[in-house]
Amino acid sequence: MNFDYRLLRVDLTTEKTKIEEISIDLLKEYIGGKGLGSKLLLDELEPGIDPLGPKNKIIFVSGPLTGTVFPTSNRYGIIYKSPLTGAFAESYSGGGAVQKMRAAGYFTIIIEGISKRPIYLFITESSVEFRDASHLWGKDTLETYDLLGIKSKKDIDVLVIGPAGENKVKFANIQNNKHHSAGRCGPGAVMGSKKLKAIIFSGTKRPALNKNLEFRKLVKKVINKIHDREDLYGSNGIYRKLGTPSIVEWTNELGCFPTRYFTAGYSEYSKNFDAYAIINQILKKRTGCWNCPFTCSKYVEVEEGPFKCNLEGPEYETIAVFGGICDIRDIKAIAKLNEYCDRMGIDTITAGNLCGLAIEAKHLGILPNNNKFKLDYNKPLELLKFLNDIVYRKGIGNDFAEGIKYISKKYHLEDIAMHVKGLEFPGYDPRAFRGFAISYGVSPEGATHLRSTFHNIERNLPDYLSYENKVAPMIEQEDKMALIDSLIVCKFIRDILDWDLFAEIYNVIFNAKINKDKIRNIASEIITLSRKFNIREGFSRKDDYMPSRVYKESITTKYGKKLNLDYDKYDKMLDEYYSLRGWTKEGIPKE
Ligand code: SF4
Known part of the structure; x- marks a missing residue:
């Protein structure tokens, strides 16, 4: 069997596994990643199934370049039916975890069924273990990472869900490498519905493509092309120097920076949370994903006060939803909200949007106990409490955990709710x-x-x-x-x-x-x-x-x-x- 293109099928109901070879003809037709995952989902999922039931599948996909020396080959994808929208869903994340998935010898992993107890999977080159995760259930993503001892072990990496995934919050993420998220359409909720807390990969295999001389020549050519674009990828280039927060400047100028729940196209306070606010106030070091020649990410720290936190981020989208949609005028508060979402395993884009919608609904006076509802624009501590209610499904948070389509219908917010297909x-x-x-x-x-x-x-x-x-x-x-x-x-x-x-x-x-x-x-x-x-x-x-x-x-x-x-x-x-x-x-x- 070709070790580079193996598919691992894991049935959580029976705790049985099966290894299959993915045919080269199928890969030639659909390549890998999104293409292969979409084909498998279309072929294997029964129409109309419950996304949080045993028949939904989580398809973890890599691509033919994953784990090779090709620049930025550090990403994986998840293909599934979304519990948030009921539609096709795909989520991707970079970091380094998928390199270990391929090192364990798997190109694709399909998880099906539902476990009877909280478990985590330990996948190596020679075995798949179903391990008890009762001591991890309820822990946030960073605690789980530490409890699994990932930091201290080489050749090992993990994908985890937080309390949001366990509680089937419909926009729960899967986290890897601490602050990297695969999210938007709720893959963490699907994993939580299967009582699967984490997947550990361990291995030492390397893709055979790395040894192909033509491939190495091609990689050299790509690296040269990257070097030719000093303006983008050089040490003073936009990605390395400023990263995605640089986008704040042009979206605000163009009038598409979503502000106070889409009631304005720019924020008067953008300088409080743009790329330079990060660099001048909270940047600790520049960092990024495995095998990336221009590492765009930032490791930041707020050392004291109510927003004390440390994380990789915040990226532009998180700034836009909390700084723009929720009108938070302080980069430290935005960083704290970002860290909270990462810990709990929720998508920051949906989280910020739902907070903004709740604020507008409150202004319209249509939420239950409206007068007691303290959420408002530029109130980060109230936002943190509201998000906590969503994650733990308390009070009205239980409704918001179901997503925007559900809330819009229940509270008659269709005229103001901003979404397409529920996203x-x-x-x-x-x-x-x-x-x-x-x-x-x-x-x-x-x-x-x-x-x-x-x-x-x-x-x-x-x-x-x-x-x-x-x-x-x-x-x-x-x-x-x-x-x-x-x-x-x-x-x-x-x-x-x-x-x-x-x-x-x-x-x-x-x-x-x-x-x-x-x-x-x-x-x-x-x-x-x-x-x-x-x-x-x-x-x-x-x-x-x-x-x-x-x-x-x-x-x-x-x-x-x-x-x-x-x-x-x-x-x-x-x-x-x-x-x-x-x-x-x-x-x-x-x-
Ligand atoms: S560090 Fe940034 S540019 Fe590099 S792979 Fe990760 S997300 Fe992409």
């Missing part, structure tokens, strides 16, 4: 974009920025607010991201990856001879898989629209410009998107 917006208000708004709409998970990252291209176009000629370039970017997530590498190297290079990478991995048109077709097919999954689950064209506020209500930029989205023009763009994808007018892929 809230990250740090870019859709009213400031056209092509990117379509990307939010058609993404299988809902309002995520990660399926196309088209905002980065659209914002630099001279006619960035035009509705014309946006769909085709957005699709191109969506296809690129599908390949990045299938190979799997960090999205921050997207600027050096063009279609020729994608084809070259594919050809070296699979000893093939395809051209750039063929690799593009593969990407497009991968995207169609998740669409097919959603159609089977009952999603349709109606689920690809923005929330009503986006069409009816304008936001104002720093410079007094009013921005909203024209419904009819959006509708036309949606037609164009389906047509270019080769789908029907209802958005259904043709066979």
Whole structure:
């Protein structure tokens, strides 16, 4: 059996495992990562199953580049049916844990069934152990990490859930390498529903690709391309020097920085929490994921006071939701909220959005015990208490733990709730974009920025607010991201990856001879898989629209410009998107 492409199937109900070989033909068709995971989910999941029941599967995927010397090959993916949205879901995280998954000899792991007791898995090159996790149940992610002794052991790494996952909070994350999160659509809740607290990987295997001379030449070429982009990846480049918090500046200028629950497009207090606020107030050292030549992350510490904490972060999205949506005007408080979310294992984007929605609902006077509800803008300590109520499902927190679709319906908040398919917006208000708004709409998970990252291209176009000629370039970017997530590498190297290079990478991995048109077709097919999954689950064209506020209500930029989205023009763009994808007018892929 080819050790590089093994699939481990773990049945938690029976505590039995099975090792299968993934055929090279399947990999040539779907590459790995997102492509392989989507194919497996579509083929193996019964339609309409309960995402928190025994029939949901968590598919941990690596890509053919994972664990190799290829720069940023440190990421893994999780493919599953989301308990938050009921739709297809994918979550990715970098760090180093997946390198150990491949070192243990597994390319993909499928977890199915439900354990009778809290357990953790210990996966090595020669065995899979089902270990009792009763002493870990209830512990936060960092405590669990320490109790498992991960810090002191070489060749070992772990994926963990926190109390939120155990309590099936529908936006619970899976954490790795302490502050790295795979989240957004609730993979931690799926893991918690299976009573699986953690997965430890241990091994020493290295992918055979590392020894391939053609591959090593290719890696050298990629590294040279990275070095050529000093402006992005050099020691004074945007990623290394400032990291994602640098985004605060341009989103605030453009009027898409979501502020006070999407009632404004910029914050007057942005200097309090931008990249320089981090550098000047809390930065301890620069850090990053395994095998990354330009490490974008920051290790920060607040040494004393109510916001005492230390963590890797905060990244832009966390700043946008807490600093913008919740109007917290202090980077130390934002860091504390970030650390709390990491410890409990919840997604910061959804957490900040739900806090903002709760504040607006309170202002409207429609929450139970409304007068006693102390949550408000710029009240970080109240936010921490509210998040704690969500994590432990206390009082109204129990409703918020179910996610935005549930709350909107229960409290009649449909007119103000900002989400697509039940997933809230990250740090870019859709009213400031056209092509990117379509990307939010058609993404299988809902309002995520990660399926196309088209905002980065659209914002630099001279006619960035035009509705014309946006769909085709957005699709191109969506296809690129599908390949990045299938190979799997960090999205921050997207600027050096063009279609020729994608084809070259594919050809070296699979000893093939395809051209750039063929690799593009593969990407497009991968995207169609998740669409097919959603159609089977009952999603349709109606689920690809923005929330009503986006069409009816304008936001104002720093410079007094009013921005909203024209419904009819959006509708036309949606037609164009389906047509270019080769789908029907209802958005259904043709066979
Ligand atoms: S650029 Fe940042 S997120 Fe990407 S691999 Fe490097 S350190 Fe990790």
